[in-house]
Amino acid sequence: MKIAAAYVRVSTEEQTELSPDSQVKLIREYAKKNGYIVPKEFIFHDDGISGRSTAKRQGFNQMIGTAKLKPKPFDAILLWKFSRFARNREDSIVYKSMLRKLGIDVISISENVGDDKMSVLIEAMIEAMDEYYSINLAEEVKRGMTEKFGRGLKVSGPPLGYDMKNGEFVVNEQGAEIVRRIFDMYVNQDMGYLNIARELNAEGIRTLHGNDFETRTIAYIIKNPVYIGMQRWTPGGGGSKGHYRSAVAENVVVTQAHHPAIIDKEIFEKAQQKAVKTRRPYERSGSTKHEYMLRGLLNCSSCGSYLTMAAV
Template sequence: MMICAIYARKSTEQIGVSDEDKSVRRQIEHARAYAKRKGWHVAEEYIFSDDGISGAEFVKRPGFIRLMNAVKPKSPFQVLIMSEESRLGRESIETAYTLKQLICANVRVFFYLEDRERTLDSPTEKIMLQLTNFADEMERERARVRTYDAMVPKAKAGHVTGGRVFGYDNVDIPSTVVDAQGQAKRSHVELRINEAEAEIVRKIFRLYAEGRGFTTIAKTLNAEGAPCPRPRPLTRPHGWAPSSVRVILLRRLYHGEQIWGRTKKRDKWGQLKPHRRPEENWLIVPVPQLQIVPDALWEEAQARWSQNRQFYLRSTSGRLHGRPVNGKESPYLFTGFTKCHHCGGSLYVRSHRYGTRRTYHYACTTHYQRGPEKCPESMLMPMALVDRAILEQIEEEVLQPSIIIKAIQKAVRILHDPSQQPDARREVLEKELQQLKGELARLTKAIAKGGMLETLLGAVQEREARQTEIQAELAILNRGTVAPFDAERAEEDLRGYLKDWSGLAQRHPAQARQIVRKLLPEKQRITIRHEGRGRYSFTGVAMLGRVFEGLIVGKYFGVPNGI
């Protein structure tokens, strides 16, 4: 009997709908029934699903990633069942490549809605695949256009086009059309001022105009128990944060201007990458009936904002030192991987100077940026002590000897790859260099004939840069003979590094964070709890469900923080 897997996906997550009624659940049930009719066995561990994720996403789909990992190096199932091809994806290039990977792994792909197997045995079948993927991608583009066209009239009329905004209530406006039960259908949704929340908004503007900072305002509101925006996702700590105060101060709706189209959610490939549109493309609608902040107070707060921003830019020579966008890792090993036991908030690093010495401690972000009312945990844990304890526990519980041996053997095989040996590498580089020279000659002729200058010059610069890299590498290879690869020596060196892997991780946190990210499941964080008198416990779950936990004992001098 053939073993089969199931993959189901739905783009829009259905909030407030039971599991039994979800489209993903229905897809799985129908796929089970299809497998039963065919006489196939559905293995529970090979049921993969993604709910609320676009078909244009291929990297940020957990179920899809698990499916593709399962077929390597050898697939444990022989059949994959889906409702239709678009469930696999709605981006033609990625979808075609994914199907090729599945079929090359000897997995037969069936669609139960058509009772059809997808094969790629002939040129005709391949072109049909391209046409189907083209149709799916066109449908995604048409859906985007339909949504945009439906939202523009609502935005121009000042109606709600998104979720809730703090300071307002969403009010359903009925139409004259009734449904089958005789109930009036909703025409649209309008904003109405919520006076209790509006007063909080005005207070934020007053405090800022008086000279208070974002963090001070957030702590003041939390200490008073003031209503706050609902966190997203709901599992995050509730309460005011400096970032939410900043959003309030910059939202022009409070001054009677509704802005639509400020950001675009997805890029040209359909992937979720929000980016800001040019201001000339914004749709700005005056809504004086929704103004909460008086003109004078608004102008005063904005004047202070502009003044502070100009002062900041002068002090940094015009550079914005915000969150890095170049993918640079944090210099601290476990920030982003740890959370507070009391509130679930992230831990961050606070530093203090004691004379000529600076110390670093992990602390709860919620407590220090939102105030003790939202999280009373004031722990300050010595960073070096925490790093060392967690790394040692991971080494003991997760990095078992059998895993280490396999990892070393794999590393030696990679290092001993014949294609990377000097003679083989030199041959590959010389071929690529000759190819680049030919391309540069053709590009030069195209420029001389009056081709598109900007595009051609960009192509020339790209190839000249690569040519320089190859020439530099060839110079190193030609400088002298390279000693032959010694597998035993390489294995010995790797074992030596692993003996001190904890020390290496602390000395090179950016590289070690990449290892930690692979060891910990996505969205799983190490929970740290203050046990009192300088003692802290931690618990985490590594890949494959392996649990690790431990106790950190620091110096205790009779102060609440235990440092």
């Protein structure tokens, strides 16, 4: 009996795929019929993760790391479909080549491509179709979200201060009071992001997800036009970094929405003016005033603020 690993992946984007338990069941049945043993410790999985990149697939990366051990821990990796392994041909080629050199086969239990020279062509065609499906699906999702956004419908979950009801944001008074207080501390009490976060944390107030407030959390709230009845979206994705820099970052679309405002527009505008004027919004109150290398030249890649030196 040969040892095999099982890799199971499900994505929130795809509705036709089998559940993790169903994939494991089919893999075990295949293994039993084909002379493989699949130990429990060699079942790797990623739940709700896209296959277009390996960066955030912890189960996949753990499996690859295990495969590199000597002596090799297993002879094959069993998948429900090749699309579970990767929806990116470049990743597929790189990792399959590496595994092949280690003497480890990658086997799709539902796509029997054989082991002759034609199997190379067939497997490549399957991978190309998987990548096409993934790209096409992403375009369809983007198109649908664009249409929803154009009609004033929500394309994201509610931020602090709102709940979602019947597809629309409704005010959550408890959260709304926290948001109003944050704007009051920032605009009227002239407090910075760091001190606001510290005061809220000291009082035991937590974010929407139950975490401590951070400077970037406060920045996101201050610069979010949703609080004046607008909605913001980055059609190309990846807009969250820009949201820490300004209320309307590059490539971000902002339109009037249907939900009620929490913050008065005048207060919101004053907050934006202060944010623009504050060159170092995240600088600690104890930061050094002395000159140091690269002062005023380096920016944080996440929030856009200047990096500073803090006194210790």
